[in-house]
Amino acid sequence: MDRTVTVLGNGVVHPRIAKQRTELVLSQPFFGSLALRLKMVEDRSTRECWVDGESLGYNPDYVDNLSDLELRGVLALKVMQVANGHCWRQGARETGRWSDSSQYAITPILTSSGFVLPRGALKDARFAGKSAEEIYGALTQEAKQKQPKPDQQPKSDQQAPQQQPKPDGQSSGPDGKGGGDKPDDKGGNSNPQSQAGGQSDPEPAAGASCGEVRQFSGPDKPVKEAEWKVAVVQAAKAAKMRGKLPGDLQAMAGEAVRPVVDWRAVLHRFAQQSSPTDYSFAQPNRRYLHLGFYLPSLHTPAVGDAVFVRDSSGSVFDETQAQFDAEILSVFHTLKPARLIVMDCDTRVTQVQIFERGDSPEIQPVRGGGGTAFTEPFNRVAADGINPAFLVYLTDMDGAFPAFAPHYPVLWASTTPLTRARRAPFGETVEVIC
Template sequence: MDRTVTLQGNGAVHPRISRQRTELVLSQPFFGALALRLRMVEDRSAKTCWVDGESFGYNPVYIDSLTDLELRGVLAHEVLHVANGHCWRRGPREDRRWNEACDYAINPIVLSSGFVLPKGMLNAARFNGKSAEEIYGVLTQEAKQKQPKPDSQPQPQPDGQSSGPDGKGQGDKPGDKAGEKPGKQPDGNGGGSQPPSRLGGPNDPVTEPGSSCGEVRQYQGADKPVKEAEWKVAVVQAAKAAQMRGKLPGDLQAMAGDAVRPVVDWRAVLHRFAQQSSPTDYSFATPNRRYLHLGFYLPSLHTPAVGDAVFVRDSSGSVFDETQAQFDAEILSVFHTLKPARLIVMDCDTRVTQVQVFERGDSPEIKPVRGGGGTAFTDPFNRVAADGLNPAFLVYLTDMVGSFPATSPHYPVLWASTTPLTRARRAPFGETVEVIC
């Protein structure tokens, strides 16, 4: 395979890319201004295009296969990946699925801005308005649900072969993508080699898994925080310039605001909330020993035993397994750090479905979430009151879609929202933090 990569300066840009980039500057200044920030890289090893926050890589053969309108749409598509911060936010997520989630997040915005994208691009109405992280969670959950169960029995096939987890027939095999037929191997960055598969709801278009007009790569430079901050400033400036010319669509206004919104580490907020909810004061009951030899009887900082730490997990099915697992890990971290009198973990859909209680000094193993169905937030608070508990604090992991209690409790409450705060319902009491996993 030809793996030639050619760095191009301003005077060596592919002529068709240069022409369509100029068209962007004139007709869509938001995209045009940001496209000028990207260095052009000819990469014949790429199947289509890629962007990494600094460069726009392309295979000239793919570029020449596009119409002018499609090429302009591909440029806007790749620019929007960087403007949305997709080059910085992947973390430990699986590469290909992250690419798909990012495409689902931005393609509706690209299309609503009047661009044309190549056939087979990923688009599903159920993902409109959702972030790449939310979509990734959905795709991951669906992939798990499509995996064969260990105790499933092989099903006979017309040709006499079997299907199932033994990998000898037509069942899903380890590494198979959800929705792909066996015998078809992923082709890396996409294309038309996979059969069509409906990933969305009944009104969603038929799309091809992995079919993409480009790849979003993670920025590898040591100056990642600086580069990310520079792009946030550039996005704001480009949005303001386009708005002054009356050429900033409504979808882009909302996207620009979300792209520069600071991301708060929910784990740090959770630990800070738990620490602040723990009583700490100076007391003469335990004098400060550092000054006793000097004859000074001074109080010392006294931290009495923390009361019960209560965590509630939304078990209605709206919070995905991956998020539940990370939340469980933080529950245990808080338990071992604060050493509360008891750790109480409740599961709740419309009613409390499971209660686990761990005493101080235990080595807790939190059981999987139990429940399903609708969502209501009242029963855990009723259970706390009915059982005579006196929590130091209560943390509730949920998507914030449900009925809240009519009155606020006397103890601190932290709502860990899996829905972005810009779209989440507002709780009538307590503090809310956005959980991004």
């Protein structure tokens, strides 16, 4: 495979890209000023284009096959993927699906701003206004649901490559043509199954017409991320002064620079602070006994019950549930509460698991699937005589809350961004980004 990559330095840029970038500066200054921050890289190993927070790589043949308006739209898309932080937030997610999620999140903004995108660009009304993380979770869930059950797996090795879905969960574009008629070498990584025997992929690659977003791999990631946040704010202010900043972009700019809090750190801090700690003379501080001082020592009595509730309505995806379960176990092993109580609830409590101190808990998969209401777990705690040190509720916040606050601390772990989540009438809320 040709892996030729050429960095166009000293101001040399593909003439069509240079022209459309200039058009962005003049007509859409928010996008234009940010586009100037990206280094243009000719990359014939990629089928279309990519962006990684520092460079915009492109195949010149792909550029030449786009109309002027489509090329301008693709440039705006790549800029927005960086401006929204998608190059920094991928983590361990699969690149192809993350690129699709990023495109789903951004295309509504570009469409409302008057941009034209190539045919096959990913659009779905379900994902309007949602973050890339939310969309990625939905796409992952859909891919799992499409996988055949063990008893439905093909018995013939010859049939297996044709019937088994793509492991990366890619799907076709809205027009059903999503670029699957070519080998999928996005980012230079071709699918071996698609090339074996000259067969094409069983499912077309999604988002092929607009390239991919890659995770920034440089050593100065925090610095680059901070620089882009500052650049986004400055570009938004400059465009607003010229009267060329649509409302959708203004909201996006504010969201892009909003600080992201690690929900795991908040969860552990909440659990620690909810654990009783005080000074006591029952165990004097040995550090000062040799001096004749009888001083109290910091005493941490046994932590009561730690209660975790998982929203089982189906609105919280499996990947998030799995990561939440891992943090439940981490809190259990760190704090060593009297009991670990894990409840599942949709409109009613569907499963209760209780583990004693010293156990090696294996949390069972979430059980449920109905609507959403938050009252029953609190009623169950009172009815069963449970005295929680704290209660943590993982949910999308879309349900009926209890009328009264309990006497114990409550942390709402919201899978919906706090800017769109319903406000809980009591307790603390943290945004869960998985």
